[in-house]
Amino acid sequence: MCPINVLQLFKTLHRTRQQVFKNDARALEAARIKINEEFKCNKTETSAKKIEELIKIGSDVELILRTSVIQGIHTDHNTLKLVPRKDLLIENVPYCDAPTQKQ
Secondary structure (H helix, E strand, O other): OOHHHHHHHHHHHHHHHHHHOOOOHHHHHHHHHHHHHHHHHOOOOOOHHHHHHHHHHHHHHHHHHHHHOOEEEEEEOOEEEEEOOHHHOOOOOOOOOOOOOOO
């Protein structure tokens, strides 16, 4: 696997981290440390198959962060305010039992 793909994934994970954990210094720092640790831990890997597997795992993590993680802010003792990003808000389409025919 090309080192450029690894570097691209590294940068993408950090960009996603900045979007997902915006305005949350603790989460930003924790995610930064975890990303850097994982890449540093595997920097001597030479097996193309293992590198490809690690890139797949990193890509999956980035996708989950980008599409599934919502920030929560403690507003009270037992209250959490959710702060979804605009790209997570999708149109709520009701379920339909009868399939529509394509025209």
